[in-house]
Amino acid sequence: MRSKLPQNKLSIFAVMSKMAAQYNAINLSQGFPDFNTDPELIRLVTQAMQNGANQYAPLAGYLPLRENIAAMVQELRGGTYDPEHEICITVGASEALYVAITAFVHRDDEVIVLKPAYDTYEPTIALQGGIPVPVQLDAPYTTVDWDAVAAAITPKTRMLILNNPHNPSGMVLKDADLKRLEELVKDTDILILSDEVYEHIVFDEKQHRSVASYPGLKERALVTASFGKTFHTTGWKMGYCLAPKALMTEFNKVHQNTVFCVHHPTQVALAEYLNEPEHYLNLGSFYQRKRDVFLDAIQGSRFRFTPSEGTYFQMLEYTGISDLNDVAFAEYLTKEKGLASIPVSVFNKEQRDDRLLRFCFAKEEDTLLKAATILNAI
Ligand code: PMP
Ligand code: GLN
Secondary structure (H helix, E strand, C coil): CCCCCCCCCCCHHHHHHHHHHHCCCEECCCCCCCCCCCHHHHHHHHHHHHCCCCCCCCCCCCHHHHHHHHHHHHHHHCCCCCCCCCEEEEEHHHHHHHHHHHHHCCCCCEEEEEECCCCCHHHHHHHCCCEEEEEECCCCCCCCCHHHHHHHCCCCEEEEEEECCCCCCCCCCCHHHHHHHHHHHCCCCCEEEEECCCCCCECCCCCCCCHHHCHHHHCCEEEEEEHHHHCCCHHHCEEEEECCHHHHHHHHHHHHHHCCCCCHHHHHHHHHHCCCCHHHHCHHHHHHHHHHHHHHHCCCCCCECCCCCECCEEEEECCCCCCCCHHHHHHHHHHHHCEECEEHHHHCHHHCCCCEEEEECCCCHHHHHHHHHHHHCC
């Protein structure tokens, strides 16, 4: 059998969550909350099922949900999207990413990917016969070297993938970053795929800046987002994509032939739930508190860190504690110490190892304090 993805290994998220379960370790590896979503949202899904929203939804999604997303994006980002033609509800951000790449990347097209990068981008590019062009950021990956990005652009560059706020580093792009990117792609036909699943999770005085707020980027961008991150429902796999009409028309052709449409009752519930902006506006302070509980508790440990600016991940550096590579050290921590994390090298170009582990702090404070006790003893 000829594999279409010969190099692709089992996702690190599956590997580490399985190892955590096997060794009964606290699981701060795969990114998901260990607390439940709002009972009101569950009630709304149940109600939608009882009211009969149990057959296919429209191809691009339940219209009132698309309308409420358009209103939210307009309010928060100042970008206008027509709910009828420029928004599609997807099976998590994952489907949106898959469809966006599939719809636009042709054989031998180059796609620039900033490393470390989320693990689905490059395999999806490869499946389309495209060529991933990795641009490696320097640890702790909190700034982008735009000159290096500029140097990676060629006449074959079809797309550039951004992830902001950034998993795994927590980097939040600044106005100057987006302006520089706007400048770089001006007068080219490079598309931007902007993965903004952590859009509501930014800390301190930081602000999430969407490509939707920059006209020179918005006109060529597909923006992906996830209700899993925003409403603590990663298992529901609900997300969406925003793009100008011409791009969305092509996106929908692939969406139609992938899933056609998405879980209907959940869309009805989310439409209703979005009527209350505080359901997403408080998310930054909610997770900032968790980040601070975690970091305060490991202040005296031998791990070093720069506080995460956004997302629900914190990277910790362990140089000076162990000479093991990060994959081996993550395995050791899980098996011997009872704490699972993600080794960051798996997201890097040629698995570059900067001795960093990623910890998910979307957890009850009690879980975070137990994890801190383990880290402090190392
Ligand atoms: N992009 C990034 C950067 C992520 O961290 C995730 C995580 N889950 C996804 C995409 C996929 O989102 P979803 O679970 O909504 O498919
Ligand atoms: N996005 C989550 C993370 O980064 C995991 C998603 C997955 O399990 N595929 O941990």
